[in-house]
Amino acid sequence: MVSDTRESAGSNSATKRRAKKPNAQWKIDGTAPMNHNEEFKLDDNGLNVRERIESTYAAEGFDAITDDDLHGRFRWWGLYTQRRPGIDGGRTATLDTRELEDRYFMMRIRLDGGTLTREQLQTIAGISEEFARGTADLSDRQNIQLHWIRIEDVPEIWRRLENVDLSTTEACGDVSRVILGSPVAGVSEDEILDPTPVIQEIRSRFIGDPELSNLPRKFKTAISGHPSQDVVHEINDISLIGIDHPEYGPGFDLWVGGGLSTNPKLALRLGAFVRPEQAPEVWHGVIRIFRDYGYRRLRNRARLKFLMQDWGPEKFREVLETEYLGYQLSDGPAPPTPQHPGDHVGVHRQKDGKNYIGLSPVVGRVNGGTLRALADLMEQYGTSRLRTTPYQKVVVLDIDSSASDEFVEKARELGLEATPSVFRRDTMACTGLEFCKLAIVETKATAARIVDDLEKRLADVREELPEQLTLYINGCPNSCARIQTADIGLKGQLIPDGHGGQTSGFQVHLGGGLADHHNDGAGGLGRTVRGLKVASDDVAEYVDRVVRRYISSHSSGESFAQWAHHATEEELV
Template structure:
């Protein structure tokens, strides 16, 4: 039975032209040009759910064919995780089946980061019962669990869907989770509430088979908050709240951002998008990616490569003429944010209640912590919370007389609302612990680094900026956004004195996005030969931060200093 759904290499729907086609469906035809395109075209990734429920959950891991296991499972938020004990030096030399365990990472999709305490309790229970108490808050506002057995997946889906959650298109060549402002609908200074647009897009288009075969993943972000709190410059599409002088509140449209090994910031199209047109515009941009996106080479298949070749003017013209059928009005650019976008701390809501942003260490929590968090909030009369694109948690609707109790309870759970600068601003990807692409450990390394820096920099902590970002990534793919951090670290193996290899990092310095204290978004600077071992990381960061402290001029950010400093001062 399982052989029946393996890819047919005979799948051909149109004849493609001869001169090195990009695999653009509207230009070259839809004939698949690589195996990834073959298996997607042969059987839509959404269809694998039925096989998981009726075959694989019953017959076990060995019943799963490769195209489902390494391909279509992603459409339902499932990746095989890394087998324990395989060092980073084997990542590039072993085949996927040699690296992978018989257990899965499961990604719970949380559009806009919006959760109720009931939903949080369900996720916590799934983690403790099925996931060995693992849970990470990601920088895409999802929650990831590990150690999931295929036999348990149908029951996990049943529990999630009973409270309005899912794993639908949490991974795969699809529209991934929609980032949304964590303070949507409650912030006093909000320009426009993105909740209706996020909900409309999610309800209409997530799980739509017509959008379930994109060239690669598609990332969305929507915010109406002036802090621009959804890292809009590095998403495929972003809608950023602005006020049009004649048309009132709406969104500024950005397209074509992405990091990984070919980082590129999104471009403004100069178009104003009203709330009523926002879902249609979103759909039009996704459809352009589906129809014109590059499919021949997987490492060139993100929307940023099409945007680089087309430019903003052509992209807007195609969007309006071929997909919308109407012209979008020109609109203003967003103003520079005047506050951080991570929402850490205690803030008054527009209804007089309070929201509290709290930081776990690099997003690492557990099912036990999530369940206890639900208990805490409900005991204090709060029933809503949000995850953030900065691996934080924001608690909503706290009465004035309950704030102190909630802050204290959060601290007991390791969720600080007044964290040190590096506790606040350090994020890390999954790393070697679970990821098959990773070369070095990240979560534990980051935790040790935060603790070490809190100790070593205590004497100058009051002089440091409120945010000084340290992003730690286990491989070149930049899930932790290393190019946009003050100090970004890309994992690699470095030679040691004994002729072997030791975990370490290439260093990027001076990156930042609009939601940080930079004048404008920009990518970090690399210095030739600047690499640091994992064991030497605390000492290096201590040294470079002290040089910034001693050399910067008044009002100069770390990023600004890092771009003008002599190379020797950055080593």
């Protein structure tokens, strides 16, 4: 009898040990916080910190800022402390945030759909020059980021931005981040539908809504009606991609659950057709599913992709329709494989007969002076509209076709190229060690040096290079520069220097790509080769070597990504 009791007790104990811990899903487990991040969000909504910034912190200075505001709620208004100069990448993982950070901020200006007017561009240029030491970066989320911002200057910066209908509201934080949109919405000759009204309605109704400002983590949106699918929809939490339904006409195909970082997942189609008038409500349903069912207990599993992984698209669609919409969505076809690049670099005809011109800086690095000069150039050529892109580019709209060649030449003088080399066009880099507290290696200057070097090294095979060859460079494993989706992706880390020490370098990912035209629709994540790590100073030499191998051995019509997935490891090192 005693033996049976012990056996039963042991069995119960084992069951308890194996019992699955709750994920802190609000609709299942309640809203009691299971970590400090959830505590401070429940204690005080992140949106409320603005009043303290304006009334207290800007007046009393950096030292007055409380910890939860500084390292938490400030993000809800687009503010992060930047990295203190002089701290090498080897100390990133060993120092506390407070030791890594400076008393200055990165400020992210939210640009839903990447839309800007000339007046707005002039305002940003002025803020950059007066308050940000001239800094300005174009991000791959269509935002503009400034650095060296003092807390004392934030209220005045907000006043100037809001005077031209710009803001930093929810540019960071556990909220709906900027909405990616087609940079040529409303002007392209071949777009399926213009998503601008949908983006504007979502922004006006839901951005800054306290009911949606406490999500498990960030929520990323992409909406495009362009056939090039120009918003990297496979790696967003929700994407609405333009399709022409055989029965209902133009609308959107719904994708959910994409995201990269250290555990990358591509979004899945729900098979649902969304009519334009349904799109804001469908978006609202998906973000509320994330709020109510998203995992909150562990920060590294608090993205929608993990819920999608566990539920699958069929259950997700069922919950969306039954609990949040109250009606069934129609089934719809998948969008076709794009036939053209989605970065919009170059000169292209608009539907009204004018041209839009896509311009490439080097890895998104511009400055206040460049932005001001671009605004002046736009005024000279009679246009007031431009867009940023998810590829760290800008697109100027409404240029007369007779003046396009002259405009291209004038833009080139500003360091903005409409006919760039394949390397300048297709290389992106994150912020890196210069300003980011998570970074291990430097990226922007490294990338610029690599581009210059590759243009010289591969000049003799320029005509044999593919139309696109993406090279994405990230300073840490978090993949802000989308390294797993690049032909050649570089993840920053410290590597052995051969002399008993360490040096800045990269792990190499090869053959990544989204479902874009140059991979014939065969999108996917890149592969890694065991032991393949390259020092920062040797990247150009490595890329030169592997690209020449591709040129000499690939099959006719085979993209670099396709070749890289079946090439031997010897060919890739």
